[in-house]
Amino acid sequence: MARQQKIPLELYIHIPFCARKCYYCDFLSFRALSETHEAYIRQLIREIRAVSAGCEDYQVVTVFVGGGTPSVLEPEAICRVMEAVYQCFDIAPDGEISIEVNPGTLLQKKLLYYRQAGFNRLSIGLQSADNRELRHLGRIHSFEEFLKSFQSARMAGFQNINVDLMSGIPGQTMESWKNTLKKVTMLKPEHISSYSLIIEEGTPYWERYGKKKRGREKPQALPNAADTPGLIQEPMDISRQELPPLPDEDTENQMYHLTRRFLKEQGYGRYEISNYAKPGYECRHNIGYWTGVPYLGLGLGSSSYLAGFRFSNERSMERYLKLDFAAPGWQDLLYTQVHQLTRQEKMEEFMFLGLRMTGGISEIDFVSAFGVKLETVYGDVIRQLTASGLLKRENTRLALTEWGMDVSNFVLSEFLLED
Numbered sequence: 001m002a003r004q005q006k007i008p009l010e011l012y013i014h015i016p017f018c019a020r021k022c023y024y025c026d027f028l029s030f031r032a033l034s035e036t037h038e039a040y041i042r043q044l045i046r047e048i049r050a051v052s053a054g055c056e057d058y059q060v061v062t063v064f065v066g067g068g069t070p071s072v073l074e075p076e077a078i079c080r081v082m083e084a085v086y087q088c089f090d091i092a093p094d095g096e097i098s099i100e101v102n103p104g105t106l107l108q109k110k111l112l113y114y115r116q117a118g119f120n121r122l123s124i125g126l127q128s129a130d131n132r133e134l135r136h137l138g139r140i141h142s143f144e145e146f147l148k149s150f151q152s153a154r155m156a157g158f159q160n161i162n163v164d165l166m167s168g169i170p171g172q173t174m175e176s177w178k179n180t181l182k183k184v185t186m187l188k189p190e191h192i193s194s195y196s197l198i199i200e201e202g203t204p205y206w207e208r209y210g211k212k213k214r215g216r217e218k219p220q221a222l223p224n225a226a227d228t229p230g231l232i233q234e235p236m237d238i239s240r241q242e243l244p245p246l247p248d249e250d251t252e253n254q255m256y257h258l259t260r261r262f263l264k265e266q267g268y269g270r271y272e273i274s275n276y277a278k279p280g281y282e283c284r285h286n287i288g289y290w291t292g293v294p295y296l297g298l299g300l301g302s303s304s305y306l307a308g309f310r311f312s313n314e315r316s317m318e319r320y321l322k323l324d325f326a327a328p329g330w331q332d333l334l335y336t337q338v339h340q341l342t343r344q345e346k347m348e349e350f351m352f353l354g355l356r357m358t359g360g361i362s363e364i365d366f367v368s369a370f371g372v373k374l375e376t377v378y379g380d381v382i383r384q385l386t387a388s389g390l391l392k393r394e395n396t397r398l399a400l401t402e403w404g405m406d407v408s409n410f411v412l413s414e415f416l417l418e419d
Ligand code: SF4
Pocket: 017, 018, 019, 020, 021, 022, 025, 026, 027, 029, 067, 068, 069, 102, 125
């Protein structure tokens, strides 16, 4: 009898530690004592062993170790986590294995460890090539430190590097943004993610700038954890700091259009609203999220989508560290917000997520997923949006036009179905 093919699976591993909290950040990340780092890694490995026992039917096609700042940890800790991952899961030989790092925490030694641990893709958080802007963001590094990290990464053999950039930073001008784009593209990273700053409630930026603006798009954000022993609470009052105003809406729009034009000229294809890559270097992990590949989150606060269920891991460090993965019923304590997606929700997600990509969605895939034609479910809305120039149809694919991408929040919300 032929062996059944395994189901592709993506792994996301959350490392919730940073050297210091950036002023705009509401991700689940904090400074912590090294004992807490160690306790967390030990618990994460226990989780990996426990959770993988139910994943025999899956083959892992991508792994993303993100945060926080995974590179604040001793590299041996990351190697131990990856050892457990390789022991417990079936990892595809050509898997994309990424780690998120920040300049200022990245030494040559760490990069060599990462190569040994199986990482073949690096994602570096730069945000800006202007040191004043970096200070305004509360980043711990300078552009020069980023340059060193980038060169060290190349020397360590990384041939697939992403650089994260941010527009709409306080004090940023068209000129400084263009300068950032120029300086970064001169290094020829394979991939660039460019997001607009979002002022999130609960951050020091919120106090300073208030809800004056929302950015165009943002990656999944996680609120901060409560006070926990072993985590360092920082004085985050920036009210006395001289922070310049945010760029106005017009300037921010111009920055957004410049990004698209400039990166295109430099040979970067835009394959998603905020993501650009040299041909063949599109991030497989992210594409998996947008095309409905199941993913399993490991570690504090991480999210999963598996067998039609969405769920999140415990978000309190204290409770996470107390979990006993050998005791029956640990799943009930680890997993929160468990929700089985209805057929209607799956259709909506198919559209919301798939249309984020410039290649759009396939009508044939829609029929195979739901047994019904796209036209039957979304015929009216597709006709309206196409007539307005926001959607385009090419053969059996449907995608946002450039204008549709510019106003994607509006267009995507049109695909919500009535109950
Ligand atoms: S923005 Fe990144 S580096 Fe800064 S605190 Fe948040 S997770 Fe850490």
